[in-house]
Amino acid sequence: MTEKKGNIEIKNVSKVYPNGTVGLKDINLNIKQGEFVMIVGLSGSGKSTLLRSINRLHDVTDGEILIDGQDITKATGNKLHKIRRSTAMIFQNYNLVKTSSVYRNVMSGRVGYYPAWKAALGLFTKEDQEMVKTNLARVNLLDKYYVKARDLSGGQQQRVGIARAMMQEPSVILADEPVSGLDPKTTKLVMNDLKKLNEEDGMTIILNVHSIGLALKYSSRIVGLKEGRIIYDKPIAEVDKRDFKEIYREAGDDSSVEAGNDVEED
């Protein structure tokens, strides 16, 4: 993980789902290494689609997404796996294997570095086993090493998800509503973990979020999406709270701004 990696260039990206729904419309976004970008917008505005396209969990219909100069939208095979390895993803539903131990779940983040047969037989190097310990310690869950994932609370599972992402030694972390199922206290823990990765390790972080309070508190830049288009893009210093009114406005209402303010002051 060299300091210069983690630049993302999204050029003219559009996405139309097979059923005709427009997911993204002509997105242009330039994210520099070390930024902490929060993507806000209503449900269905294309936040998730955008985030998943960066990792190519979704294919885009048009345009290109360059990750450190490499176009992920056209990469195949090994090249695609390598790019994905450098862009770790954190999920809303944690996506852990519930019946596996925390150790195995965290180690699974390392698969991109092994040939399949080696990983299948559990032939992980000593260094990587140490790395699991280090990463679990960073999220304060080292004592859960042997515990099965399903026996953890939601917040703990999400932090295991973060530890798993760290195993990839990524330059970018994509987090798809990582805190939407968590209480305010756990939310803070998870967000602080991510902030640490951003500040100490220089990882670029792109995060989907519903809470304006969180966006204002943690991000270095806020991007607003609406109906698949970018309608807002400002560094945090220039953000005015009233701007959100526009992002969250739907036909016939203007009271939704307050909805996201709950976590702001804790």
Added chain:
Amino acid sequence: MKQSIPKRPMMKEWHVIGFTIFLLLVFAVILSAQATGVGQDFSSEQFFDLWAKMANPDWSYIPDIITPLLQTIQMAIVGTLIGCVAAIPVALVSASNIVRNPYVRGVVRFIMNLVRSIPEMLLAALFVAVVGIGALSGVCALSVFSFGMMFKLLYEAIETVDQGPIEAMRAAGGNRNQVIVFAVIPQVLNQYLSFFLYTLEINVRASAVLGYLGAGGIGLYLNTTLEMFRYDRTAVVILGILVVVVLVDALSNKLREALS
């Protein structure tokens, strides 16, 4: 004003259609019985002779059937093992969340449905003809049978796993094999073991009669004792099979409960 029940047409009033169908069915049953000779002479003497002999089992026959009984269990275990292991790759290829190409899946599933449609007794008869008389043909028959059964159970289990971890492994840069090893196998492992035991249960039962066709195991003794009219010994064989089946079922049930 006087109200009355509406008059129904004659056909409905006397349930003509229902009665006709009923009469036709009765007629069909009588015809079928005549055609298949159900009414032929029935020797109650022989029937009671069989019962009387079977009611007095020849217990001294027990040592003779121990070895074939064990062979039956061994055949079931080996056959189940081979079939269930062979089913893993095929099940993976037919699961829609692993292989996206519908044509590949379709072809594999079609072939497997053909395999599954052959009853195990027919398989045994075929293998006796090909491999020859003996336990090997029994094992082959049970392998193919378990293969088809495990395939079906397993690919359905794979298709219903939680997609989240699969997505996570893909996002982490894992290729298809790594996704299988880290996201699919851990999720279906318990179910697989449970299916394995279930298949074993069925195979123990099946292998008890396979010997009747010359495919090894206790079935052969069932055949010979019956042909020699030694019903007292047949009773012992049947009791032996019963004990084995009950024991294997009980054990498998216990283990499967522990798995879930």
